Each structure stands twice: as C-alpha cells, then as structure tokens.
Amino acid sequence: MRHPAPPPPAATAPKPNPTDSSEPAPPRPFQLGLPALDAFPRKLWARLAGRRARGLSLAGLNxxxxxxxxxxxxxxxxxxxxxxxxxxxxxxxxxxxxxxxxxxxxxxxxxxxxxxxxxxxxxxxxxxxxxxxxxxxxxxxxxxxxxxxxxxxxxxxxxxxxxxxxxxxxxxxxxxxxxxxxxxxxxxxxxxxxxxxxxxxxxxxxxxxxxxxxxxxxxxxxxxxxxxxxxxxxxxxxxxxxxxxxxxxxxxxxxxxxxxxxxxxxxxxxxxxxxxxQGHFARHIKRMRALYAQRRAALAAALQSECGARLRLDGQAVGLQLTAWLPDGEDDRAAAARLRARGLAGQPLSAFSLECGHPPALLLGFANVPAEQAPALARRLREALDLPLPK
Ligand SMILES: Cc1ncc(COP(=O)(O)O)c(C=O)c1O
CATH class of the missing domain: 3.40.640.10 (Type I PLP-dependent aspartate aminotransferase-like (Major domain))
Structure with missing residues (x-):
C-alpha cells in the first residue's frame, strides 16, 4: 500500500513572532528617555546592517x-x-x-x-x-x-x-x-x-x-x-x-x-x-528636531487645555521631555503611580532627588506621542490624576 507523500519539511528558519516575549515592551505614553521609535528609518538601517553582515571577512572575525x-x-x-x-x-x-x-x-x-x-x-x-x-x-x-x-x-x-x-x-x-x-x-x-x-x-x-x-x-x-x-x-x-x-x-x-x-x-x-x-545621521537629526518640536508643542497645548494651572509646564525648548509641576504639597510618586495604573508612563521628580528637595513634578516624555494623539492622552492623564477640567 502506498502511503501519502509526507508533508514538505517545515522551513527551518523560525518566522519572527510578533508577540515574541523576548522583545522589549513597546513604549508606554510619556515614557522618558526614548527617541521617536516610530520615526526611525528601520529599512535603511537594515539595508546598511545587512550589507555589513554579508561583507564580513575572515579578518573581521578576529x-x-x-x-x-x-x-x-x-x-x-x-x-x-x-x-x-x-x-x-x-x-x-x-x-x-x-x-x-x-x-x-x-x-x-x-x-x-x-x-x-x-x-x-x-x-x-x-x-x-x-x-x-x-x-x-x-x-x-x-x-x-x-x-x-x-x-x-x-x-x-x-x-x-x-x-x-x-x-x-x-x-x-x-x-x-x-x-x-x-x-x-x-x-x-x-x-x-x-x-x-x-x-x-x-x-x-x-x-x-x-x-x-x-x-x-x-x-x-x-x-x-x-x-x-x-x-x-x-x-x-x-x-x-x-x-x-x-x-x-x-x-x-x-x-x-x-x-x-x-x-x-x-x-x-x-x-x-x-x-x-553617508549623511543619514545629520539628516535624521534634522528631521527629528522638526518632529520633536511639533510633538512637544502639541502635548504642551493639550496638557494646558486639559489641566490648566493645575499642571504648570516649564523647562527650556530642549530635549525629549516636559517638566509638569504639580500643586505644592502633592506627592509626585503617588501621582506617577496613578499614571502607571492607567497604562501611562512619566516619572516623579523626587526619584531624581538626593537631598536638596524640590517641589513635586512629573516628567513626561513626548517623543513617542504623535501630535494627533496628544489631546486624548492629555485627557487620560488628567483623569488618572483626578484633576478637574479648567474653567
Ligand atoms: C541623563 C541621561 N544621560 C544619558 C542617557 C543615555 O544613556 P544610555 O546611553 O545608557 O542609553 C540618558 C538616557 O535616558 C539620560 O537620561
């Protein structure tokens, strides 16, 4: 009796698994210390990296x-x-x-x-x-x-x-x-x-x-x-x-x-x-500067309209995060914990203090907040902090 032909052998290379648990978690809104991961030219990077890997010489193993x-x-x-x-x-x-x-x-x-x-x-x-x-x-x-x-x-x-x-x-x-x-x-x-x-x-x-x-x-x-x-x-x-x-x-x-x-x-x-x-670095930084300026302005405006004077923003127009001052007497660690509980990131200023002491504030990363999402995220933040809408 003839047996049915065996199925073709499975491809030996495992397919990338989009839910692979060895991958770092995606950024949470307001996470500090990150550039805009969505705006990085991954294809270009992969092409340059692939060319280098394919050209690996014997001496390159030393x-x-x-x-x-x-x-x-x-x-x-x-x-x-x-x-x-x-x-x-x-x-x-x-x-x-x-x-x-x-x-x-x-x-x-x-x-x-x-x-x-x-x-x-x-x-x-x-x-x-x-x-x-x-x-x-x-x-x-x-x-x-x-x-x-x-x-x-x-x-x-x-x-x-x-x-x-x-x-x-x-x-x-x-x-x-x-x-x-x-x-x-x-x-x-x-x-x-x-x-x-x-x-x-x-x-x-x-x-x-x-x-x-x-x-x-x-x-x-x-x-x-x-x-x-x-x-x-x-x-x-x-x-x-x-x-x-x-x-x-x-x-x-x-x-x-x-x-x-x-x-x-x-x-x-x-x-x-x-x-x-090859000039990609200078171009990428120039492009990111424009994108960050836009994302920063959009988040600042959205926080202002959601939270008004209850969240005072300052810091110079540099970097990838905003400092949002809470009303005096608030506990910024408790505020950050409330954000975490709602799936948001952001860090309390007190986590950076040694002994000098500072008024309470939250540090909010804006690089991964697209301008169109800023109003909804600012609303989620206000609700997480239980702040009233400004009059
Ligand atoms: C103050 C400061 N220095 C340096 C870094 C960069 O650290 P690394 O190169 O280890 O990512 C960061 C990253 O968030 C930072 O906030």
Missing amino acids: YPDPAGYPPLREAIARHLALFRGIHCSADQIFITSGFQAALGLAARTLLRPGDPVWMEDPGYFRASGALRLAGARLAPAPVDQDGLRVDEAIRREPDARMAYCTPSHHSPLGVTLSLPRRLELLDWAARRQAWIVEDDYDGEFRYDGPPLPALSSLDRSGRALYIGSFSKTLFPGLRLGYLVAPPDVAARFAEACNLLSPAPSTLDQATTADFLD
Whole structure:
C-alpha cells in the first residue's frame, strides 16, 4: 500500500513572532528617555546592517580594537567638530555600550575609592547609582534655573575630584547651564586639577535655535570629559555611546578599555559609521528636531487645555521631555503611580532627588506621542490624576 507523500519539511528558519516575549515592551505614553521609535528609518538601517553582515571577512572575525572601530571614531570626531564645537582626534574617542559604560570607564580610570564627586541634585539616577557603585562618595550639588550651582558645590565639597553634569539640558529639570556657570566650573576644575564629566545625552535637540556648543568645547585645561550616546540620536536598543578623553589621559583610557571594557560589536559600530558617513545621521537629526518640536508643542497645548494651572509646564525648548509641576504639597510618586495604573508612563521628580528637595513634578516624555494623539492622552492623564477640567 502506498502511503501519502509526507508533508514538505517545515522551513527551518523560525518566522519572527510578533508577540515574541523576548522583545522589549513597546513604549508606554510619556515614557522618558526614548527617541521617536516610530520615526526611525528601520529599512535603511537594515539595508546598511545587512550589507555589513554579508561583507564580513575572515579578518573581521578576529578581536577588534578595544577602543572602538577606527572609522566610527573618525566619523564621531568629524561630527563633534561640526555640531558640538569639540575639536579632538579620533585617538581621544572610546566607543562604549552607551552612557553607563562610558561613565563606569571614567570612574574606574580616574577615581580612587572614596573620592568625592559632585552630583547634580536633582540628577540622573543612573549616573548617581553608577558613581556610588564605582566607590565614589557623592556630594550633592544643587541646581537652579542657570544649572549646577558651582559656588554652592564648592562651599559644600571643595575637594571634589570630579563633577558630573548635563550642561546642554539638565536631567531632569531641563535647564541649560549658563555661560558664566560653565566658565566657573571649568575654572574650578583647572585650579583643583579635578575632572568634569559632561553628559551630552540629548543636546542635539534644541527647538528655539541651533544647539549650543558643548561645555567641553570651552575647556582649555584638559579637564573635561565628554560622553555622547546614540540612544537618543539613533535608538537605545543599539547600546552605543562614546567618551572623549582629554589628550593627556587618552592612553590611560585606551589601557582601561583594553582591560575592562572593550568596545561592543564591530558590526554595529560599522553600520553606525556608515550611517554617519553617508549623511543619514545629520539628516535624521534634522528631521527629528522638526518632529520633536511639533510633538512637544502639541502635548504642551493639550496638557494646558486639559489641566490648566493645575499642571504648570516649564523647562527650556530642549530635549525629549516636559517638566509638569504639580500643586505644592502633592506627592509626585503617588501621582506617577496613578499614571502607571492607567497604562501611562512619566516619572516623579523626587526619584531624581538626593537631598536638596524640590517641589513635586512629573516628567513626561513626548517623543513617542504623535501630535494627533496628544489631546486624548492629555485627557487620560488628567483623569488618572483626578484633576478637574479648567474653567
Ligand atoms: C541623563 C541621561 N544621560 C544619558 C542617557 C543615555 O544613556 P544610555 O546611553 O545608557 O542609553 C540618558 C538616557 O535616558 C539620560 O537620561
């Protein structure tokens, strides 16, 4: 008896599963720290990445330069000179897996256990956490509308070995470090032979004029380290960032990369280098600046009309988040929990505070809020916070 022909063998390559639980969750409305994932040119990226993967040579399987893929270091040096006012050689640039790895590298290369470090207060909790873990003793430095208060930081901890700061767009308050404060900070570092770590995580995104040059572009004494990240300019799943070391300590950083923190996958670095070299990066940033300006304005207007004076918005027109001040006496952690319960994101300002204390506020990411969805999301936020409609 003849048996029916067996079914054709199943294709061996598993099909991508759209509900694959190993995928990170999609962004929630108002989630902080994300660029517009919906606007990233994925097809273009996939084409560049595919070309690189197909062209992989035998030599390409070998151990690469731990400091980073040389053409990417060159491309970053050109980008920094053009867009951030920083003139450095590619040898001063070290490729890392994002900001965290760059900060860890700086701490392990330049600090000894117990060294005091000025930390902006409020300030980025991953920076304070990482510095603490690296053995630093945190010295909270208050922040006002002109950024980090250098005079007060000196009064509190004159012997700090390092200062961590976000001059282009303070995280999380959104203010810009003023020119007099920049000069004061550089002067202190030069006099005390201390280090400044400039975290320039989203300085490319300024909406009321061209981006300000980086603080490091004013450094004449070789005391400022610059950390850049591709998490906002490209996408955070890439996990790529870089550190620019002053010339005198570049060799120490090369050694530290080699021993502690070699650069990530060459394929990703090469794709990123192609993206920069072929002009896609500059074009993408230009396009995103226009999109973010529109999304920011739409969300601000929608929140204003839904919540009125109960939610005061401020922060300069920079970056990817809005600061929404709650009425005095409100508990911002409880407010953030209410948002979470309704499927919304947003973070309480108090989660960024060390000891200086601030009025309550919510930080709301707008990059993933399309303008047409802003009114409905602002309504959901008002309802979650149980605020009355303004009269
Ligand atoms: C203040 C600050 N610095 C740096 C980063 C970038 O970190 P990473 O490069 O690790 O994604 C972020 C991301 O949200 C941030 O908020």
